[in-house]
Amino acid sequence: MRHEIPPRSGTAFTLDRGQRLTVIDPQGEQVADLLAFRRDDIDEVISSGRTLDYASRIFLTTGDKLYSNRSNVLLEIVADTVGRHDFLLTPCSADTFRIIYGDTEPHRGCFGNLAHALAPYGIGPDRIPVAFNVFMNVAVDGASGALEVRPPLSRAGDHVTFEAREDLIVGLTACSALQSNNYAFKPIQYEIA
Amino acid sequence: MRHEIPPRSGTAFTLDRGQRLTVIDPQGEQVADLLAFRRDDIDEVISSGRTLDYASRIFLTTGDKLYSNRSNVLLEIVADTVGRHDFLLTPCSADTFRIIYGDTEPHRGCFGNLAHALAPYGIGPDRIPVAFNVFMNVAVDGASGALEVRPPLSRAGDHVTFEAREDLIVGLTACSALQSNNYAFKPIQYEIA
Numbered sequence: 001m002r003h004e005i006p007p008r009s010g011t012a013f014t015l016d017r018g019q020r021l022t023v024i025d026p027q028g029e030q031v032a033d034l035l036a037f038r039r040d041d042i043d044e045v046i047s048s049g050r051t052l053d054y055a056s057r058i059f060l061t062t063g064d065k066l067y068s069n070r071s072n073v074l075l076e077i078v079a080d081t082v083g084r085h086d087f088l089l090t091p092c093s094a095d096t097f098r099i100i101y102g103d104t105e106p107h108r109g110c111f112g113n114l115a116h117a118l119a120p121y122g123i124g125p126d127r128i129p130v131a132f133n134v135f136m137n138v139a140v141d142g143a144s145g146a147l148e149v150r151p152p153l154s155r156a157g158d159h160v161t162f163e164a165r166e167d168l169i170v171g172l173t174a175c176s177a178l179q180s181n182n183y184a185f186k187p188i189q190y191e192i193a
Numbered sequence: 194m195r196h197e198i199p200p201r202s203g204t205a206f207t208l209d210r211g212q213r214l215t216v217i218d219p220q221g222e223q224v225a226d227l228l229a230f231r232r233d234d235i236d237e238v239i240s241s242g243r244t245l246d247y248a249s250r251i252f253l254t255t256g257d258k259l260y261s262n263r264s265n266v267l268l269e270i271v272a273d274t275v276g277r278h279d280f281l282l283t284p285c286s287a288d289t290f291r292i293i294y295g296d297t298e299p300h301r302g303c304f305g306n307l308a309h310a311l312a313p314y315g316i317g318p319d320r321i322p323v324a325f326n327v328f329m330n331v332a333v334d335g336a337s338g339a340l341e342v343r344p345p346l347s348r349a350g351d352h353v354t355f356e357a358r359e360d361l362i363v364g365l366t367a368c369s370a371l372q373s374n375n376y377a378f379k380p381i382q383y384e385i386a
Binding site for chain 2: 043044047048049050052053054055056057058059069070071088089090093095096099100124126128129130131139140141142144145146147148
């Protein structure tokens with residue numbers, strides 16, 4: 001069964017150990033911010049710092065594992081038709097839109113959408129770390145360190161599949177930030193198998 | 194007054210708004226992991242994801258601000274004689290030494306040292322995010338995304354000064370990881386003014 005996350009919104013759901021989550025970009029050039037918490041102890045959550053350290057790489061793809069703050073594997077990437085995602089930046093938020101875009105009445109962003117979706121699971125906004133930003137294309141200049149948010153490389157139908165290594169609570173969005181999605185807000189789809 | 198953090202250890206202290214913390218590498222090629230929490234609400238902590246997003250750069254130096262998970266500025270870098278530090282990786286831990294170095298009886302690392310030093314302030318280990326790793330030299334290949342931990346560029350006496358923008362609890366280490374410090378463990382010094 002395929003679920004759809006409308007533009008600029010988010011959701012949360014449980015994923016059992018061994019289940020596979022496929023995140024699909026139905027129209028192309030759309031980002032999905034993904035978070036995963038251990039279901040029986042929500043203080044354990046994916047950690048960009050642990051994961052990038054163990055991978056010795058900032059760009060993750062098929063075969064790479066998403067480690068938690070306690071150095072356990074929570075998710076493994078088992079399929080990826082794109083190969084370029086971001087694990088450096090936190091979900092866009094009202095503050096992002098205020099500080100980067102200068103919005104005076106900012107959208108709550110992926111951060112607000114995730115906080116809303118995760119609240120029923122007892123997960124508060126301060127517990128939201130750097131997300132694994134599926135399809136997000138952030139270029140890094142190795143000399144200057146400059147970051148540049150570029151349009152995703154994903155085309156319509158591209159997808160990434162994650163296998164759960166623990167029982168999880170997952171948060172997932174259709175990203176709300178203009179730069180991330182080449183200035184068009186689109187839905188994200190997902191399937192659980 | 195100059196304080197010294199012995200090799201492979203850590204400490205924590207308070208820093209008042211407006212005070213300046215200078216972190217000194219007395220012998221050269223030594224890393225110090227730095228964390229800062231808002232003193233009156235320890236759920237607010239420096240955030241690599243927010244900071245790198247707002248700076249649009251992974252390498253931070255004089256004039257750059259360290260933002261919190263709530264997008265407030267906690268520290269500003271006001272002096273820096275080196276100009277190369279890391280804000281991608283979490284503090285080294287027993288798991289780091291087990292997974293990366295294959296140690297069977299691993300040191301507790303900066304993570305364990307920070308957890309121990311921060312415990313009296315009510316800050317638990319799960320609240321330790323990506324640290325600002327002063328003097329840590331992590332090269333990023335923009336094409337492949339490969340990370341490489343190289344010897345610090347710091348020479349004896351090099352230093353970085355941070356000004357507190359809020360009343361803070363600060364954790365600081367003399368890093369315990371071989372790669373980070375060019376395979377020699379040395380002290381770190383600091384001054385508060």
